[in-house]
Amino acid sequence: MQGTTQQFQDRARELQQRMGPQIEEARRNLSDLNTRVVGYIRENPGMCLLGALAFGFIVGKIASR
Secondary structure, rough: OOOHHHHHHHHHHHHHHHHHHHHHHHHHHHHHHHHHHHHHHHOOHHHHHHHHHHHHHHHHHHHHO
């Protein structure tokens, strides 16, 4: 049982070492995307509001069927 636990721990560490840089890159990409989206919304609040209303209307029509 002790050997199995050690194997799981070793595999978890190995996976963390391999996936760590990819996860960090994904985190940076999402942060960058969030910054750009927030900037766009701040520059075009009316357009975003109209888009949200249109999207809500369409979802409401589909859900009411």
